[in-house]
Amino acid sequence: MSVAAPFPRPAEVEATTPPDRDRAIDVIRITALLGVVVGHTVMATSTIRDDVFIWSNLLTASPVFQALTWIFQIMPLFFFAGVAASVNSWTPGHSWGDWLMRRCTRLYRPVFFYLAFWAVTLAVLRVVLPEHVYEPVAGVSIQLLWFLGAYVLVLAAIPALARITTTGRLVAAVATGYGVVAAVDVLRLNVDGLSALGYLNMAAWLIPGMLGVAYRRRLLTARAACALGAAMFAVNVALLVSGPYELSLVGIETQQLKNMTPPSLLLAGHAIMLCAFAIAAAPVINRWARRRRVWWLTVIGNSGAMTLYLWHIPVLLGIHLVFDYLGHPRFDPGSPDFVALSALQLLLMGAAVAAVFATLRPLENDPLPLWDGGRVAGPGPRSAAVGTLLCIAGAATLASVGWGLKDEGLYCAAAMLAALAAARALATDSAEMAFQQEKVE
Known part of the structure; x- marks a missing residue:
């Protein structure tokens, strides 16, 4: 199915x-x-x-x-x-690192689309809404993250x-x-x-x-x-x-x-x-x-x-x-x-x-191109680095909600995306890593 x-x-x-x-x-x-x-x-x-x-x-x-x-x-x-x-x-x-990457692959996949939606939406709303209507909306935008x-x-x-x-x-x-x-x-x-x-x-x-x-x-x-x-x-x-x-x-x-x-x-x-x-x-x-x-x-x-x-x-x-x-x-x-x-x-x-x-x-x-398919075959420095970067991404995600997509929240969101990109770059592609294997309960 x-x-x-x-x-x-x-x-x-x-x-x-x-x-x-x-x-x-x-x-x-x-x-x-x-x-x-x-x-x-x-x-x-x-x-x-x-x-x-x-x-x-x-x-x-x-x-x-x-x-x-x-x-x-x-x-x-x-x-x-x-x-x-x-x-x-x-x-x-x-x-x-491989174990955590598999779970973060599923969890963050819809988040990329969600952030893209808010980036476009807030760019429009910043023009059409009064400042003090726009600011609270931007603040609430990613609060649930x-x-x-x-x-x-x-x-x-x-x-x-x-x-x-x-x-x-x-x-x-x-x-x-x-x-x-x-x-x-x-x-x-x-x-x-x-x-x-x-x-x-x-x-x-x-x-x-x-x-x-x-x-x-x-x-x-x-x-x-x-x-x-x-x-x-x-x-x-x-x-x-x-x-x-x-x-x-x-x-x-x-x-x-x-x-x-x-x-x-x-x-x-x-x-x-x-x-x-x-x-x-x-x-x-x-x-x-x-x-x-x-x-x-x-x-x-x-x-x-x-x-x-x-x-x-x-x-x-x-x-x-x-x-x-x-x-x-x-x-x-x-x-x-x-x-x-x-x-x-x-x-x-x-x-x-x-x-x-x-x-x-x-x-x-x-599957999301350039995101899905990451793999770290065994334990070692690369596995530890991937896991650590994913933890940094989690911490940055958590910190960003204090401001939403404005002020310091923009820096936190950027740090989250950078850490995720770095983790994925270290997790090399492998044909063994079919999407069905990445599905998490």
Whole structure:
């Protein structure tokens, strides 16, 4: 089955699925991304006042919505599922650079098209939009790439995470990760001048990866996972009540201490809780995914996961700008037409994202000349150099989202592209490297 072809029939998907496929991982992964798309659509608000584009969020207006982020902040599950799907493909002693290159080939392939789109679009918008409408749009343009940068760095750590082979090692690894985040929070919140230390807490995204390894290797029973999830929920409630942490697990402008950027101890605990409950629920999810229609939708969705994740933001921004300029901003939850506007925008988003997904999904799956086909045959200096360059690209991707495609963000994006080009130049072509071999779970 070619994922770049028109959608296959449910029977074809079922026939090509290995009997031992862990379907829960695929369901969790696409559910996490769909949750992001729906969450952004529902929560995003905007208006234009005096030629200033105000891009905001319902979280700023309601503690109820902030509390719901304890359920709907599900991005840790993507790291969990990604590592669970990838860890068994790593073999100690093989080329780390080659292994990471194969995964980055698939991940960055649609990003090149996405950046090209924004380069052209922003060049036009800079001319036609007022400065203070253009600037926020440019800032939001690549905001979601934070996930890709963090995910690449987590994937790069899989050779280390793969050493988690016993429950004892799992406990030690998770406790160490959680303890590091706790220590960093204590220092950055109590010692003047150390706030920048908070960015060391990006290591918190390794914790769902650790639990992904635990799931794949059956290191936690469902009962133990439930107990862990309940315990972490209790710890998080205690931190919220007695500590300096704020309610929303999604960053908003009104927060003095953000839980997302950089990750806080509250978010690290949330990641443990969420992944533990996912481990406990996995058998039920697997049984549900045996339904032919459910599995068909899951496979189709995962075949264009990055397409769905990236391209919903231009669609969402476009819809908001059109409504704002037509004089129907969705901004004030107290306005009489807010519910109707919300329903209409949700319907428009659903139709537009579906059309974009169907149209642009091949860009994620078809080989890209000059990018696909990289190979590093074995371990050694070249493998290490390729892996290091890909980590630099991931870090630059992560850093760029602080500005978007403007100001320092342009330098970060350039550094990302330069590191990717250098990594690909060091990864020589090989006829043995067919596209089908590069496909990552």
